[in-house]
Amino acid sequence: MTAERLDPRLHAYRFDLAGIGLQGRVEAARFVEPTMARIGVGQASLKEEPYDDARQGSELLYGEAVDVYERDGGWAWVQNRTDGYVGYVRGISLIEPGAEPTHRVAALRSYLFGGPDLKLPPRDLLHITSAVAVVETRDDGWCRLADTVGGSGGWLWARHLTPLGATARDWIATARRFLGAPYAWGGRSSTGLDCSALVQLSLARSGLAVQRDSDMQAQTLGTAVEGGMDAAQPGDVLCWPGHVAFLVGGGKILHANGHHMAVAEEKLSDFRARTMEKVGDVRAVRRPAVGGKG
Incomplete structure (x- = not known):
């Protein structure tokens, strides 16, 4: 068998183990049927390798469903059902699926x-887009x-929630709420996020599902704007090698970036002057598809 060259970020396979759905497409010593779990903590680092000092590939948020392919040595090898991302997460971050969000x-x-009671010490911190199962509203x-196998589900302030399926159509307004949030490679929350996570989370609040990394978004997000920058509109996503940003009008972009080490809004001309020699100009302009996938 000639194995396909599949992106390991989006396909669960190693030389020794792979998901059963990849049988016949990749070579592995063993193929397994995954089990489902949910993330039971506010945020869980998704590592590229199963050790604490490994680089973070992404981050998983409370309530996200994952497919679990292996548990070993306190780690679980999982694939996030939100965006298909594969990596290693601490096993204690996982809970049984329980009630549907x-x-x-x-x-x-x-x-x-x-x-x-707001005077109680908080048990955890949940983040935008996190899925929860509400069983009582007072x-x-x-x-x-809803309670979990591990105990009480806890209490949240109702005004901080929205029914599953409800959307906020203005993704630029959502992105601006992150202004000043620190930059963190692989992060997916307002306590730290990267450029593609800002795009992913902002569009998710508008009901648009997009892939995780900037190179994936440059290829698959919404539709390509054939006229490039000459036809770009506010709300479009500008793509460079290794970076994405929202075009927000007035000649400005909004993005999480390593120069400010934060989410910032700045003139596109300033960004170009700073980065042209290293990454060149905009390579693609993508327009989120309202009413469908991002």
């Missing part, structure tokens, strides 16, 4: 409490989450 966090972040503004 009913809502998502719409606030940038919201504390999870052990009871309906008149005093609190929502109770």
Whole structure:
């Protein structure tokens, strides 16, 4: 068999183990049927290798469903069902699937409490787009989450949630809420995120699913704008090798970047002057597809 050259970021295969769905496409000593789990902590680092000092490839958020292919030595080899990303996460971050989600966090972040009392010490911090299963909404503004195998589901402030399927159509307004958030390679929350995560999360709030990394977005996000920069409009995604940014009008872009080490809005001309020699000019312009995949 001649194995396909599949992107290991999006396909669960190694020389010794692979997902059963890849049988016949890749070579591996063993093929397994994955089991489903959910992320049971506010955020969990998805590593490229199963050790703490390994580079972070992405990040998983509370409530996200993952396919688990292996558990070994305190680590789990998983694939995120949100965007297909593959990597290693600490096994203690996973919980049994439990009740199906009913809502998502719409606030940038919201504390999870052990009871309906803001004076209690928070149990965790949940982030925008995180999926939760609400089983009770009280008149005093609190929502109770479904219990898990590990115990009480906890309590969230109802105004920080939105029903599953509800969207915020203006993704630039969502992206601007992240202004000042620190830059973090592989991060996917307002406590730290990278350029492609800002695009992914902002579009997710608008109901648009896009892939995780900048090179993937440059190839698959929405539709290509054939006229390039001459035809670009506010809301489009500008793509360079290894970087993406929203065009926001007024000759400005909005992006998470390593120069500011934060999410920032700046003149496109300033970014070009700073980076032209290293990465060149815009290689692609992508227009998110309203009403469909990003």
